Structure formats: structure tokens, C-alpha cells
Amino acid sequence: MAYVATRGGERAIEQSQRLFKAEMGTITQDRVAEIRTAMPYLIDRVMGEASLYDEDLAALALAQTGGELYEAVLLLRAWRTTQPRIAVAETVTQEGLFTHRRISAAFKDIPGGQVLGPTLDYAHRILATEVLDGQAHKPEPVEQATRPSPARQPSVAAWQAENGLLNGSTPDTLTGNDIPDVTREPLLFPAKRAHTLQSLARAETGGVLALGYAAQRGYGQAHPTVNELRLAEADVIVTHPRGTQFSAGRVKVSQAEVVSKKGEQLELGFSATLGWNEVKVIAAATLDLNSKGAPKGAATEEEFFLYHTEGVESSGFCIHFKLPHYVTFQSSLDAMRDAKAKKTASEKSPEPAE
Amino acid sequence: MTLSPQSLLGWTHEAQLSVLARADSARLKAFADPLIAGLPDISVIENRTGLVMLPMRDTAQGTHFHLGEVLMSEARIRAGGQEGYAMRRGRDLEAAMAMAVVDLAVALGHAQDACRTFLEAEAKAQSDADTETLRRVEATRVDMETF
Numbered sequence: 001m002a003y004v005a006t007r008g009g010e011r012a013i014e015q016s017q018r019l020f021k022a023e024m025g026t027i028t029q030d031r032v033a034e035i036r037t038a039m040p041y042l043i044d045r046v047m048g049e050a051s052l053y054d055e056d057l058a059a060l061a062l063a064q065t066g067g068e069l070y071e072a073v074l075l076l077r078a079w080r081t082t083q084p085r086i087a088v089a090e091t092v093t094q095e096g097l098f099t100h101r102r103i104s105a106a107f108k109d110i111p112g113g114q115v116l117g118p119t120l121d122y123a124h125r126i127l128a129t130e131v132l133d134g135q136a137h138k139p140e141p142v143e144q145a146t147r148p149s150p151a152r153q154p155s156v157a158a159w160q161a162e163n164g165l166l167n168g169s170t171p172d173t174l175t176g177n178d179i180p181d182v183t184r185e186p187l188l189f190p191a192k193r194a195h196t197l198q199s200l201a202r203a204e205t206g207g208v209l210a211l212g213y214a215a216q217r218g219y220g221q222a223h224p225t226v227n228e229l230r231l232a233e234a235d236v237i238v239t240h241p242r243g244t245q246f247s248a249g250r251v252k253v254s255q256a257e258v259v260s261k262k263g264e265q266l267e268l269g270f271s272a273t274l275g276w277n278e279v280k281v282i283a284a285a286t287l288d289l290n291s292k293g294a295p296k297g298a299a300t301e302e303e304f305f306l307y308h309t310e311g312v313e314s315s316g317f318c319i320h321f322k323l324p325h326y327v328t329f330q331s332s333l334d335a336m337r338d339a340k341a342k343k344t345a346s347e348k349s350p351e352p353a354e
Numbered sequence: 355m356t357l358s359p360q361s362l363l364g365w366t367h368e369a370q371l372s373v374l375a376r377a378d379s380a381r382l383k384a385f386a387d388p389l390i391a392g393l394p395d396i397s398v399i400e401n402r403t404g405l406v407m408l409p410m411r412d413t414a415q416g417t418h419f420h421l422g423e424v425l426m427s428e429a430r431i432r433a434g435g436q437e438g439y440a441m442r443r444g445r446d447l448e449a450a451m452a453m454a455v456v457d458l459a460v461a462l463g464h465a466q467d468a469c470r471t472f473l474e475a476e477a478k479a480q481s482d483a484d485t486e487t488l489r490r491v492e493a494t495r496v497d498m499e500t501f
């Protein structure tokens with residue numbers, strides 16, 4: 001692909017940015033706070049795709065880009081590069097999660113039981129148009145139970161392994177900076193599992209859903225059932241200079257296991273991300289479940305789905321096509337004109353018969 | 355000569371730090387500010403924002419992988435031969451400094467009763483908030499029946 005440097009248009013560029021920003025008006029601290037409060041799931045989606053957890057920064061990115069999600073994620077990814085990495089926290093485990101929602105579509109009686117948590121799964125989808133007529137839409141308060149749900153819940157997969165339904169997982173000895181990191185190493189194929197899961201954690205939701213949905217509809221090898229889905233909070237455990245480990249706060253995480261029968265046993269696909277985004281983790285876990293042995297070029301093949309669900313790269317590549325391509329396009333036109341001229345010339349002077 | 359840091363009666367260092375890291379920002383600053391006057395001259399070693407990478411264990415194969423990075427505020431201070439340290443979620447450098455001041459005060463054995471009272475109040479507020487959240491979660495517990 002050939003590019004050409006262009007000059008000119010500085011004023012137009014400056015004015016075009018002003019025009020974009022004019023639509024949003026003045027961005028204030030109050031606006032950022034309102035976005036943060038009113039749209040937690042959008043904030044979560046942006047934080048997950050940016051791979052940077054901070055609700056205020058995510059709300060600011062949304063305010064600054066007018067909700068243009070790809071731009072908001074790009075802003076956060078860019079801002080992230082200005083910050084030092086202070087530490088790598090202790091590894092989060094499923095059993096340690098402060099759990100808000102935990103369901104299974106595979107087993108109704110899982111150890112610890114099922115709590116629906118915050119969800120619209122069973123809601124009537126009715127738009128509250130009365131709000132537009134000036135009537136406030138106030139949610140009914142939750143009728144709290146007398147006793148709290150256990151904060152920590154056991155693992156369904158561990159219970160299945162104990163009952164011989166699953167091969168138990170092998171404990172990973174890598175911790176801290178030894179864990180492979182796609183932000184510091186190239187993604188090579190076949191990918192390390194740590195790279196695959198990290199890439200899916202930061203993948204673009206729509207892209208993951210499209211490819212995961214393709215697998216679910218039949219373009220994959222295994223049909224998924226949700227083994228365990230959790231929306232939870234994870235403690236970020238760091239180390240004091242004196243060696244004391246402590247929680248520096250909690251972050252929201254989503255985690256999904258999908259299960260399929262393989263021979264006499266069950267096989268799991270897994271995904272997790274920062275923030276609460278269950279569509280993304282179910283779709284991503286479906287891709288993980290289907291990736292083993294997937295044919296080259298299939299939606300479920302690791303290289304295919306990891307390359308095509310990286311939102312910053314894919315949106316950047318897509319929008320680069322609107323930037324000046326004058327040399328390549330003129331070259332195509334020249335080739336087209338040349339072919340046309342040759343064809344015309346050959347029609348005017350046919351080969352003499354032998 | 356460096357003296358061992360003092361500890362707070364009834365509190366582990368871990369519990370103390372975890373409560374301070376989640377303590378209400380305004381209350382933490384208001385509590386820490388007057389403590390400074392009673393401490394030796396403080397040197398600030400670090401007060402910055404930065405990222406902490408958060409790994410998770412995959413339940414399918416046991417692989418450790420990175421979920422993403424979390425924005426943190428960090429503070430590290432020194433006085434009287436002891437260090438105070440803080441790390442909290444978010445970009446509130448003053449709150450991190452306040453947490454480090456409390457950690458330092460405890461290590462120096464300064465204002466122990468006040469520190470204990472503050473920590474107990476914050477721990478109760480955090481525990482009450484968690485209990486309320488979990489009571490709301492419990493209200494959504496479902497017993498499935500299949501037909």
C-alpha cells in the first residue's frame with residue numbers, strides 16, 4: 001500500500017474538531033459525575049475494552065467523545081501509556097470474588113445456590129416514555145432479605161471436577177510480572193493461553209459477540225451452555241513495603257464458563273473482563289471453547305478472532321480508509337485505463353488470420 | 355537505630371491498610387490532617403498515580419492471565435525512622451497521602467486511640483455497606499423448579 005504526504009487543510013481540520021466538540025458543549029465535572037452515576041454498564045464496557053479501570057476517567061472519556069465508544073477507548077488506552085506500572089497485584093481467584101450475581105444454566109442446584117443479582121433478563125422491555133412528558137421514573141426499592149447472601153461462593157467447576165465430570169485444572173505457577181502480557185509482548189500464534197484470555201478480556205464487545213454468536217449458531221464445533229456466570233467485585237491485593245499484603249480496593253469483574261460435552265467428559269470455555277459485561281464474557285468463553293482444532297480462517301480460530309476483536313486496531317484500520325489514498329487509488333485508475341486502452345486497441349486491429 | 359514499627363492493639367496491619375484503602379476520602383483527609391502536627395518532620399518519598407495490573411486464574415485450565423490495569427494513587431512517606439505507605443483506587447493523591455499519614459502515625463505509636471477509633475468507625479461503615487449489598491443480593495436468590 002502506498003501513501004503520499006499531503007499539505008494544506010489545517011484550518012479545515014481545526015474547525016472540524018471544533019465542530020465535533022461544539023455539539024457536546026462545555027464539559028464539566030458535574031457532567032462527568034452524572035455520566036458515571038447514570039451509566040455504570042457503559043462505563044464498565046469502556047473500562048473493559050480500554051483495559052484500564054477507573055470510573056472517573058471512563059466517564060470523562062465518554063463526555064469528551066460524545067459517547068463515540070471507539071474514540072473513548074482509544075483516549076483511555078492513550079492516557080494509560082502516560083502512567084507507570086506500579087505493581088502487579090495478587091492473582092484473583094473465583095472463590096475470592098465478592099459475588100453479586102451467580103447463575104448456572106447447566107445445573108439448577110449448584111453448591112451455594114443461584115442469585116440473580118442485578119439483571120434485566122426477565123424484565124418486560126418497555127420504554128418509559130412518561131419521562132419525556134416530565135414524569136420521573138423512580139425504581140421500586142429492593143425488598144432486602146433479612147440475612148445477607150454469602151459474599152464468597154464456591155466454584156462450580158471445582159465441584160464438577162470432584163465429581164469426575166471435568167478434568168481438574170492444573171495450578172499455574174506463574175505470578176506477577178512472569179505472567180505473559182500482550183501489552184508488553186507481541187501476540188504470536190499459536191498464542192499462549194494467557195495472551196488469548198487477556199486479549200479477550202480487552203476485546204471489543206460487538207466484535208466478540210459477532211464471532212461468538214456465529215459459533216453459537218452453528219459455525220463452531222461445540223454448543224455452549226453457561227456453566228457459571230458471575231458478576232462480582234475482586235479485591236486488588238498489593239504489597240506494603242514492609243511486606244504486608246492488603247486490599248487497595250475492589251474492582252468489578254465479570255466471568256463466564258461455558259460447557260460442552262466432549263466424549264465422556266465435559267469441556268469448559270472461559271472468559272473474564274474488567275467491569276460487568278456478561279454478553280462479552282459469554283461470547284468470549286464460547287470462542288475459547290471452540291478454538292481448539294478450529295480450521296484456518298474460521299470465526300472460531302484463535303488467530304482469526306483475536307486479530308479481529310481488538311477494537312482499537314480494527315476501528316483504526318477501518319477508519320484509516322477515509323484518509324487520503326490518492327496514490328493507491330490513482331494507481332488503480334491508471335491500471336484500469338491502461339487495460340481499457342489495450343482492449344480498445346486490440347478490438348480496432350484484430351490479429352490477421354493465418 | 356531503626357525501631358520496629360508499632361502495631362495497633364486489636365488490629366493486624368493487613369486489616370488496618372485494607373480499611374484505610376476503602377475509607378471515605380473526605381473523612382480520611384479530615385482525620386489525617388491534624389495528625390501531621392504531632393509527627394516528626396515528614397519526607398515525601400512518593401506521591402503519584404500509576405497502574406496496578408490485575409491477574410486472574412482461569413477456571414477451565416488454571417492459567418493465570420491479566421484482566422487489565424487499575425488506576426491507583428500511591429504515597430510513601432518517612433518520619434522518625436519509620437515509613438508510612440498508601441495505595442488506594444482512583445486518582446486522589448491527597449487521600450493516598452492521608453492514608454500514608456495514618457499508617458505512619460500507627461507505626462510511630464502516635465495517636466493510637468484516635469487511630470483505632472477511626473479505623474473501627476470506617477470498618478463498621480464498610481461492613482454495613484457490604485451487608486446491605488448482600489441482603490439485596492440475597493433477595494434475588496432463586497430456587498429453580500423444572501417441569
